[in-house]
Amino acid sequence: MASVKQFQVTFDCADPERVARFWCEVLGYAVPPAPEGFATWDEFNRSLPPEDRGSWFACADPAGLGPRLFFQRVPEGKVAKNRVHLDVRAGTGLVGEERLATLEAECARLVALGAVRVRLLPADDDNKSCIVMQDVEGNEFCLD
Numbered sequence: 728m729a730s731v732k733q734f735q736v737t738f739d740c741a742d743p744e745r746v747a748r749f750w751c752e753v754l755g756y757a758v759p760p761a762p763e764g765f766a767t768w769d770e771f772n773r774s775l776p777p778e779d780r781g782s783w784f785a786c787a788d789p790a791g792l793g794p795r796l797f798f799q800r801v802p803e804g805k806v807a808k809n810r811v812h813l814d815v816r817a818g819t820g821l822v823g824e825e826r827l828a829t830l831e832a833e834c835a836r837l838v839a840l841g842a843v844r845v846r847l848l849p850a851d852d853d854n855k856s857c858i859v860m861q862d863v864e865g866n867e868f869c870l871d
Contacts, residue, residue, distance in 0.1 A: 733794070733795075735785075735795040735797050736794050736797070737799060738797070738798045738799070739799060740798050740800065740864050740866075741800065741804065741864060742781070742800070742864070743781060743782065743783050743798035743799060743800050744768075744798075745864075746784075746798050746862060746863055747785065747786050747798045749840055749841055750786060750796055750798075750862070752840050753815060753837060753840065754788070754815070756786040756787060756788055756789070756793070756796065757786060757787060758784075758786050759785060759787055768784075782799065782800045783798060783799045805864065805865050805866065808867060809866055812866070812867050812868050812869065813869075814857075814868065814869045814871045815833075815837075815869065815871065816871050817830060817833040817871065818857075818871060822850075826850075826855060826856055827856055830857070830858050830871075831858075833870055834858050841862075842860050842863070843860060843861040844858060844860055845858075845860055845861060846858070846859050847859075848869075855871070857869045857870060858870040
């Protein structure tokens with residue numbers, strides 16, 4: 728039996744392109760080229776029936792190491808805490824004030840992109856400090 732070698736993370740959202748472009752900036756991901764036969768994603772979207780335009784968007788790690796992120800439009804809004812969330816690993820290997828300073832600097836960058844800072848979870852006996860945040864549509868993630 729073969730093991731899974733790749734996976735993608737799928738987000739339900741209202742505005743797939745907006746959310747995808749936010750995560751591209753956060754993670755250094757790239758929007759893949761438009762489908763064959765189309766010069767741009769806008770041109771591709773204009774070729775679709777009106778109800779399908781902007782219904783999905785994707786981005787990928789240009790180095791090919793991280794998972795592809797797929798964003799699909801759904802009619803219902805977010806009403807509860809995410810069951811799955813991303814941890815953005817900005818402070819790996821850092822501790823104490825150096826870790827906090829790194830997390831705060833990255834938090835400021837992400838807020839400028841449209842994220843919302845929710846709260847700081849300070850270090851305790853079992854966990855290092857992290858900052859709980861929300862993306863441009865309110866999906867929680869941890870800046871770790």
